[in-house]
Amino acid sequence: MRYLPHTDADIKTMFKAIGVKDFEELFRTVPEHCRYSGTMNLPEPKTEWELNDHMSAIRSLMTVTPDHTVLIGAGRYQHHIPSTIPAVMSRSEFLTAYTPYQPEMAQGTLQGLFEYQTLTARLLGVDVANASMYDGASALAEALLMGIRISRKKKRVAVSTAIHPHYRAVVDTYFRPTEFEVVELPCGENGRTDLSSLKGRDDLAAVALQSPNFFGVVEDLEAAAAAIHDIDGLCVACFSEPLAFGLLKSPGACGADIVCGEGQSLGIAPSFGGPGLGMFGCRQQFVRNMPGRLVGETTDLDGKRGYVLTLSTREQHIRREKATSNICSNQGICTLTAAMYMASLGGTGLRKLARLNYDKAEYLRQGLQDTGAACSFSAPTFNEFVVEFGDDFGPARKRLLEQGIVAGLELRKFYPGFENRYLFCVTETASKETLDRVIREVKK
Amino acid sequence: MNIGPGRSGLIMDEPLLWEKGRAGRNGMSIPESDVPSAAIDGRLCGAGPDFPDLSEIDVVRHYTRLSLWNFGVDTGMYPLGSCTMKYNPKINEKHAGAPEIAAAHPMLDDEYCQGTLKIIYDLQNYLAEITGLDAVSVQPAAGAHGELAGMLIFEAYHQSRGRKRTKILMPDTAHGTNPASAALCGYTPVPIKSGARGILEVGQIRDLMDEETAGIMVTNPNTLGLFEENIREIADIVHAKGGLVYGDGANMNAVMGIADMKKCGVDVLHLNLHKTFSTPHGGGGPGAGPVCVTEELARFLPSPRVEFDGTAYRLEKERPESVGRMHCFHGNFGVLVKALCYILTMGAENLKKVSQRAVLNASYIKQRLKGHLHLAYDRPCMHEAVFSDRKQQEFKVTTLDIAKRLMDCGYHPPTIYFPLVVPGAIMIEPTESECLEDLDTFIDVVKQIVREAETEPELLKRAPTRFKVKRLDETAAARRPCLCG
Structure with a gap:
């Protein structure tokens, strides 16, 4: 098997060095009653060429094709x-690295993420953006949980029914086991969220709108943010089409406090729904409540500029159950891809x-x-x-x-x-x- | 002298994107408009973001230069414990990126995307077969997302039995994300210390498990690289009190075809396809964290899953007891394609060989380094071995120094300072991908560093020296965060 370099002689040498006689002895701590019985029932191993045929047959089942x-x-x-993107982003220095825990040998990923955070903050009109969430839907769920944390005592959030139905479903999944409640805001005749029911409420930690919303309608985010701030709530603006902000006023400029959504449009193929990336940004004052990884600028021993993961005291591996989120791996290479796409397009x-x-x-x-x-x-x-x-x-x-x-x-x-x-x-x-x-x- | 592969490379300087460029350049072609310009309400419009304008070669050089500052599995040995940095087959990338797959839209009716649905269906079945469990959802987008799915299932199960539980048992050898995942479902983690042998002791579980406790989250093999030998007895105790057992399958690379998770008593398990199933880690993602459960819990799995009626694949209709949707669509589908390709390439026999050789490699390193670095638990290990800097402390050399010196010698350091149960931990997971000669060189390098710690500690303190930057000040970065350029 070409991925497994050990020869029989190597294995014997290693057994001898370890002091075992066979693989059975190597696994002696796995009790008999926990053992896998028999052989796993999987298809016979395929050569590269057989795999190509097999996958080609699967692809031929698609009746809507790239020609559509x-x-x-x-x-x-x-x-x-553009073809530059897969060509450069498939470089294995990017692709086969992991989370940049050792910054000196991951400056490529780290500078790339810092640039992503900066371009994203500019695109969304926020002070700070993180290094990505799983997707737009989970980003929205995390944004609403963040809203609850910031409010400290409120237990309710509101979401517009003009938000992507799957995003709302994911929000429900995240909220179901909690003591917090999600209420829905109706969509008005014109396709914009009807905010009239907000008046006089004081129980909403955050209110979420999508713009452009699921119907493609551009919400009046400025008016919405003002109405939400009037009831002392946080305005969460989500999106599924970030390209819109090349033309439209950014959600941050409209007054949104937390901005989140899906970044697939930025150079990533539809790929049956994944992977893409969750984009997530907020005002500076909320940064320590943010979920997800952040890259920051620093200096090395010689005073030279470099980049590291930072503010990790918010994160699961340090704060454990008190962390701002459980997220660890995010969307890595998709994040770099989105940055490369934004850089390729440029402002113009x-x-x-x-x-x-x-x-x-x-x-x-x-x-x-x-x-x-x-x-x-x-x-x-x-x-x-x-x-x-x-x-x-x-x-x-x-x-x-x-x-x-x-x-x-x-x-x-x-x-x-x-x-x-x-x-x-x-x-x-x-x-x-x-x-x-x-x-x-x-x-x- | 330098016995490892580490040398100084060609390092080009490269500024930040916005420190380059001229307004009016462009790096990608945009179609000319073939429709009339439409009216737009100017009040909705903004100025557009302040992005630099770069030409195509500016962008290509920028990222190519950045890539040269990175170290990946394709560059060299990456023994980052608990992360399973194995070789990522190239052919799998080709299939994930094939035009029919890349262009597939997730909102199409089932009849138009039988191919992508079949990929999910087959993977669901293969992962069930490999773990010994009965039903699978591939929606979770990463390991921690799979853990969250698992905790949601715990919660839904207990609710269905009419009683919410509030606590969860959390061994100190569990993965770092476990407590945060449990907390999202309202569970308070009850910490459990591993015993003198580095594994859980039955008595402790018997004392702590009660009817307020939803169950236990066990990483097996655990983060000390040890198989939890009492897992079945522990599961029996938890089950007898009405609880469930969560298996963190991040370390599944050690036991494919060897341990049956259902026979271990595990009710819910997540897998990390970016670890065990060879999909690239991408500098931090995307991963995939499918969640596998017993028959009894299948009704709670995230929805939708893919079904097959003998002629066609389809997304299942709503399942009322499902924990719901975890992802906007079907999780990180491209990653699923790569994992499927890996399983098809390997087959049952080779997957078992993977686990055997992963354990062989770790055992070999453990055996050959144990006189040189302090070995936390001298017991038969699985896929990783955990050492520490205890022997180097007298020279004031720390785990961090050893890690940084390893870089100069051409290796990605192991996971350091984790698991927390071993102070100054050095967690080495070589994976099955490394051959004997490369392991020997790595071992020689570590031995050399151990000698240097004694004779030339400054060499370690100064490290690394061969990269674009020297040791970076992480404290300053956190004190005065600069997160945006």
């Missing part, structure tokens, strides 16, 4: 990824790309509206929007799929009562020709 244009976002976005490129996403989505939205379909929500959107079709959209959707276009996500699965409503996503990867084809099929 998928006009679905909903937390996972199809964007162009990010703005141009965000604008392109906006314009393309608006083109399809307008085109569908012209066919008589109704846009469900009147508030502005970014690169996703909800359309309600008068008749059954099923046949047109099927025809489009045959032409290699996956036209929108059916919303009734997620929101009862949303019959005939579809969530569309248009990014820079969709050509005008494709969008015109969708419009034509709907007209038929």
